[in-house]
Amino acid sequence: xxxxxxxxxxxxxxxxxxxxxxxxxxxxxxxxxxxxxxxxxxxxxxxxxxxxxxxxxxxxxxxxxxxxxxxxxxxxxxxxxxxxxxxxxxxxxxxxxxxxxxxxxxxxxxxxxxxxxxxxxxxxxxxxxxxxxxxxxxxxxxxxxxxxxxxxxxxxxxxxxxxxxxxxxxxxxxxxxxxxxxxxxxxxxxxxxxxxxxxxxxxxxxxxxxxxxxxxxxxxxxxxxxxxxxxxxxxxxxxxxxxxxxxxxxxxxxxxxxxxxxxxxxxxxxxxxxxxxxxxxxxxxxxxxxxxxxxxxxxxxxxxxxxxxxxxxxxxxxxxxxxxxxxxxxxxxxxxxxxxxxxxxxxxxxxxxxxxxxxxxxxxxxxxxxxxxxxxxxxxxxxxxxxxxxxxxxxxxxxxxxxx
Amino acid sequence: xxxxxxxxxxxxxxxxxxxxxxxxxxxxxxxxxxxxxxxxxxxxxxxxxxxxxxxxxxxxxxxxxxxxxxxxxxxxxxxxxxxxxxxxxxxxxxxxxxxxxxxxxxxxxxxxxxxxxxxxxxxxxxxxxxxxxxxxxxxxxxxxxxxxxxxxxxxxxxxxxxxxxxxxxxxxxxxxxxxxxxxxxxxxxxxxxxxxxxxxxxxxxxxxxxxxxxxxxxxxxxxxxxxxxxxxxxxxxxxxxxxxxxxxxxxxxxxxxxxxxxxxxxxxxxxxxxxxxxxxxxxxxxxxxxxxxxxxxxxxxxxxxxxxxxxxxxxxxxxxxxxxxxxxxxxxxxxxxxxxxxxxxxxxxxxxxxxxxxxx
Numbered sequence: 001x002x003x004x005x006x007x008x009x010x011x012x013x014x015x016x017x018x019x020x021x022x023x024x025x026x027x028x029x030x031x032x033x034x035x036x037x038x039x040x041x042x043x044x045x046x047x048x049x050x051x052x053x054x055x056x057x058x059x060x061x062x063x064x065x066x067x068x069x070x071x072x073x074x075x076x077x078x079x080x081x082x083x084x085x086x087x088x089x090x091x092x093x094x095x096x097x098x099x100x101x102x103x104x105x106x107x108x109x110x111x112x113x114x115x116x117x118x119x120x121x122x123x124x125x126x127x128x129x130x131x132x133x134x135x136x137x138x139x140x141x142x143x144x145x146x147x148x149x150x151x152x153x154x155x156x157x158x159x160x161x162x163x164x165x166x167x168x169x170x171x172x173x174x175x176x177x178x179x180x181x182x183x184x185x186x187x188x189x190x191x192x193x194x195x196x197x198x199x200x201x202x203x204x205x206x207x208x209x210x211x212x213x214x215x216x217x218x219x220x221x222x223x224x225x226x227x228x229x230x231x232x233x234x235x236x237x238x239x240x241x242x243x244x245x246x247x248x249x250x251x252x253x254x255x256x257x258x259x260x261x262x263x264x265x266x267x268x269x270x271x272x273x274x275x276x277x278x279x280x281x282x283x284x285x286x287x288x289x290x291x292x293x294x295x296x297x298x299x300x301x302x303x304x305x306x307x308x309x310x311x312x313x314x315x316x317x318x319x320x321x322x323x324x325x326x327x328x329x330x331x332x333x334x335x336x337x338x339x340x341x342x343x344x345x346x347x348x349x350x351x352x353x354x355x356x357x358x359x360x361x362x363x364x365x366x367x368x369x370x371x372x373x374x375x376x377x378x379x380x381x382x383x384x385x386x387x388x389x390x391x392x393x394x395x396x397x398x399x400x401x402x403x404x
Numbered sequence: 405x406x407x408x409x410x411x412x413x414x415x416x417x418x419x420x421x422x423x424x425x426x427x428x429x430x431x432x433x434x435x436x437x438x439x440x441x442x443x444x445x446x447x448x449x450x451x452x453x454x455x456x457x458x459x460x461x462x463x464x465x466x467x468x469x470x471x472x473x474x475x476x477x478x479x480x481x482x483x484x485x486x487x488x489x490x491x492x493x494x495x496x497x498x499x500x501x502x503x504x505x506x507x508x509x510x511x512x513x514x515x516x517x518x519x520x521x522x523x524x525x526x527x528x529x530x531x532x533x534x535x536x537x538x539x540x541x542x543x544x545x546x547x548x549x550x551x552x553x554x555x556x557x558x559x560x561x562x563x564x565x566x567x568x569x570x571x572x573x574x575x576x577x578x579x580x581x582x583x584x585x586x587x588x589x590x591x592x593x594x595x596x597x598x599x600x601x602x603x604x605x606x607x608x609x610x611x612x613x614x615x616x617x618x619x620x621x622x623x624x625x626x627x628x629x630x631x632x633x634x635x636x637x638x639x640x641x642x643x644x645x646x647x648x649x650x651x652x653x654x655x656x657x658x659x660x661x662x663x664x665x666x667x668x669x670x671x672x673x674x675x676x677x678x679x680x681x682x683x684x685x686x687x688x689x690x691x692x693x694x695x696x697x698x699x700x701x702x703x704x705x706x707x708x709x710x711x712x713x714x715x716x717x718x719x720x721x722x723x724x725x726x727x728x729x730x731x732x733x734x735x736x737x738x739x740x741x742x743x744x745x746x747x748x749x750x751x752x753x754x755x756x757x758x759x760x761x762x763x764x
Contacts, residue, residue, distance in 0.1 A: 004558060298655065313471070313473065313474070314515065314519075315469050316470075317432075317519060318473075318518075318519055318520075320469055320471075321432065321469060321519065321520075336476065338474070383518065386517070386518055388518055
């Protein structure tokens with residue numbers, strides 16, 4: 001394989017959907033937060049000062065989605081925000097739960113009993129199937145309407161959900177909608193489905209889960225935005241912080257960083273990234289790749305690429321050795337690579353074990369994207385020369401296990 | 405050169421990786437996840453065993469990339485299932501040979517080639533010697549740790565690509581001292597023992613859970629079918645063993661040995677040791693799935709053969725047969741166990757080997 005494709009230092013990071021690099025604005029905000037000693041729950045002057053800072057961050061985050069601060073509950077991240085919504089708004093209210101078939105493990109593993117709403121070959125929620133499920137549920141009994149949980153944009157393919165249609169169906173059938181906005185919230189473009197659904201009020205009755213580090217903020221912070229100010233059965237009762245909805249002292253600096261990152265992300269011209277992404281996809285298609293979800297509206301930064309016949313793990317290793325950080329569907333805590341449940345739900349069969357995800361970070365350099373494209377092409381050519389594109393690779397056909 | 409090191413997380417393969425890195429090679433570490441490591445995580449969860457974490461820490465500390473390869477389903481099929489199948493046929497398999505042959509030296513080695521590596525190294529104690537006709541396999545300097553018997557099925561093509569740096573080490577203390585010197589945390593780690601995937605209890609218990617049809621007691625009989633006693637399950641017996649026969653030795657007045665295992669009647673057949681070891685008809689052994697590390701000698705080769713993992717050499721004439729088989733004519737009679745390996749040596753050099761067939 002080619003050595004030294006460029007004279008750069010360190011690896012090229014193209015795994016933004018795992019975590020975005022910290023935005024300078026977020027870092028600055030966090031440093032200001034770290035300077036403070038007070039506990040926002042304390043009565044004294046130091047406490048009052050930090051309380052003001054925390055509430056300011058809360059107001060800005062809620063406002064970015066047209067919400068009031070009262071409905072914003074700070075959490076430790078996206079997983080906790082999703083889990084809190086599923087438990088407090090779903091299970092605790094006796095609602096039956098329906099989730100998209102391509103949802104993240106943060107959802108799937110929190111409610112293993114949930115009904116799965118199928119997606120089409122592009123990864124888009126099947127609206128007719130959802131409607132049928134809602135109708136069947138309505139006919140079955142007189143309990144509260146179901147909780148429907150859909151991700152605004154998929155972490156592996158970047159495919160946007162048809163949120164306005166989904167929200168209309170939920171309203172029509174008395175269902176509550178929870179939107180996992182972890183990947184979409186920090187990468188919003190004016191005309192994307194999530195923005196349009198927020199703008200036209202489709203999501204006024206929905207809850208939203210957010211994660212700071214997917215926006216260019218710190219890891220370990222997130223929020224659940226409720227449609228209105230309401231009490232919740234907490235996962236962590238603790239000292240009654242977050243008005244009894246989430247115990248534990250809030251991570252002030254992290255939430256300040258989150259607010260700054262979110263606002264910074266809204267100033268970004270994502271069409272620049274989208275153009276680089278399109279250019280990269282063209283190069284990869286030239287190398288023999290099939291792009292997943294290509295026919296659907298997607299996040300501007302995400303490429304889900306299948307190289308037929310080549311196990312995802314083999315591609316990840318070959319690219320890592322060359323100094324490029326990309327990922328596959330689901331890496332577990334041990335580091336082994338499992339098949340992608342997202343592509344399986346899309347009916348992609350074999351391809352579920354042969355897809356890698358390239359996700360451009362907010363600060364990606366055009367030169368790095370292009371050098372990656374060249375390295376990928378060389379890798380694909382070498383695999384073809386070794387007959388790998390035809391030879392089955394038995395060792396990576398293991399059982400589907402997901403974690404992390 | 406770019407070289408892939410198969411790392412188990414133990415001290416041996418860690419030293420190999422660190423040594424090669426120190427010699428200036430571009431090292432890539434790979435650890436195979438072969439089975440669910442159990443522990444607190446539930447089945448189905450992918451839990452990193454302690455060994456995988458150790459291998460990772462070594463790679464991070466020394467400074468080379470490390471990957472965990474999911475080989476669970478392949479290992480289950482090619483090693484664990486065939487291990488249970490062999491017992492269910494009344495044989496005594498050697499799972500380490502199957503693992504080295506398949507998962508390690510076929511799959512992982514192919515992966516190394518696919519990644520553009522020029523060689524693959526492991527922590528095995530065997531010596532690879534460059535001979536006039538290509539790479540040869542020899543016993544290691546440290547005879548106490550000799551693993552040649554377990555690696556006899558390595559093909560000549562695989563051997564060309566493989567490297568075994570520990571084959572030259574004088575003893576284990578030396579390896580541990582090297583680990584210490586290289587700053588490896590695993591320097592004092594305990595050596596692995598026994599069959600790796602038998603994590604709790606006995607191998608026989610595992611076989612009986614996997615193949616319940618062979619579980620349960622049966623008769624111990626002599627060669628004429630007279631019942632001499634009872635046994636607790638055929639998976640607990642190997643041809644040639646004298647243990648676990650209860651008071652049969654005193655009952656018959658002679659030391660007895662297992663001569664055969666009859667799966668269908670669930671009988672263990674025994675005979676008097678004295679008579680068996682002088683039985684002229686027990687001098688011929690037939691082998692299947694031969695692997696020759698020399699050009700197969702049409703007229704046969706006089707050499708030493710080793711019929712068990714821990715046993716001395718016996719003199720024999722080995723002749724290749726049709727269908728990748730071979731006939732071994734021993735100078736003295738023996739009771740080899742079907743399924744075990746028969747490995748041929750000339751001095752320190754491994755000439756090849758095969759698996760012992762049940763028929764004689």
